[in-house]
Amino acid sequence: MAKLLKLLQNEWMKLWHKKGTWVMVALLVVLTAGMMGLTKWIDTQRTDSMKQVGNASVEVSVGEQADWKASMEGELAGVRAQLADTSLTKSERKELEGEEKVLDYRLSNSIEPLDQFSREAMIMDPSGISGTVLLLAVIVAAGIVAAEFSQGTVKMLLTRPVKRWKILTSKFIAVNLFGILLMLIGYIVLVALAFILFKSGDGQYLVWNGKEVVEGSIWGKSFYMLLLSFGSVFVTSAFAFTIGSVFRSSSLAIGLSLFIYFMGSTVTMLLSRYEVAKYILFTHMDLTQYETGYQMVEGISLPFSLAVLAVYVVVFLVISYTTFVQRDVKA
Known part of the structure; x- marks a missing residue:
């Protein structure tokens, strides 16, 4: 364990001594700030448009209230229509019943939902930063092993009096620690x-706790969404790490990983009508789908997605370790 921790410390120091690492951090900050700035601009344009609807602020207020109530009534009707489906699983029915309780409570007590451009709504859904973090983490994961071959340092690395699986483990942990740190920086x-x-918005975030409708925790939901959004970062990094260590090519690893990221949803949509769609990697990459309610494949749940992703990650790592441990040191 001591040797593993020493290796991890060395990998972490090597990673942060690279100029490119600090460029990545700066890029993350700039892109996150840009995303938030663009969102604010959209909110400003929306607010200006709403003010032009009526000449009096009372008219605008009444119009807004009618809009959200009509939206909630439509959602409630949709949920009740889904509950009429006798093929629903127990977990699906339970989730829909909770949604029904919350929507009915809002309408009965005139409690509007949080505005999508409110401070609370921005904090509750930090998943937007995961795309940038994923791209940066993939670059590191793809090159952390492949670079040893391209730079000619692999022979010295593998001839050290340390088991090879420990060397690879230290690199894999370093990659994920880097991804976690980027997520935290972006979140802050x-x-x-x-x-x-x-x-701050005027609405409330409500949840069904199994017994009654209560006000939910903004920060609890925020951290939960942050954790779910890290799932795609972790799995894609593991894939890039495998390709980079097996084929010794960081460019190939980055290219294939980005293909998975950008084309995954398209492939899932094309195969959504077939049973096989439940078992392909692309279907389960975005774990936030269970909170946003947008699922392209029916009949799957968060535990099922986690199980499928775990199998894929284990397969990736088995391939990585087998190849790395058995590789000729003169290669």
């Missing part, structure tokens, strides 16, 4: 700008 920037750029 997002929250800070949410407080600076956006006003």
Whole structure:
């Protein structure tokens, strides 16, 4: 264990001594700030348009209230229509019944939902930063092993009096620690700008706790969404790590990983009508789908997705370790 920790420390120091690492951090901050700035601009344009609807602020207020109530009534009707389906699983029915309780409670007590451009809404859904973090983490994961071959340092690395699986483990852990750190940095920037750029909303975040409708925790939901959004970062990084260590090519690893990221949803949509769609990697990459309610494949749940992803990650790592441990040191 001591040797593994020493290796991990060395990998971490090597990673942060690279100029490119700090460029990645700066890029993450800039892109996150840009995303929040663009969102604020959209909110400003929307607010200006709403003010032009009526000459009096009372008319605008009444119109807004009618809009959200009509939207909630439509959602409630849709949920009740889904509940009429006798083929629903127990977990699906339970989730829909919770949604029904919340929607009915809002309408009965005139409690509007949080505005999508409110400070609370921005904080509750930090999943937007995962795309940038994924791209940066993939670059590191793809090159952390492949670079040893391209730079000619692999022979010295593998001839050290340390088991090869420990060397690979230290690199894999370093990659994921880097991804976690990027997620935290992006999250801090997002929250800070949410407080600076956006006003607190008048609505409430409500949840069904199994017994009654209560006000939910904004920060609890925020951290949960952050954790779910890290799933795609972790799995894609594991894939890039495998390709880079097996084929010794960081460019190939980055290219294939980006293909999975950008084309995954398209492949899932094309295969959604077939049973095989439940077992392909692309279907389960975005774990936030269970919170947003947008699922392209029916009949899957969060535990099922986690199980499928775990199998894929284990397969990736078995391939990586087998290849790395058995590789000729003179290669």
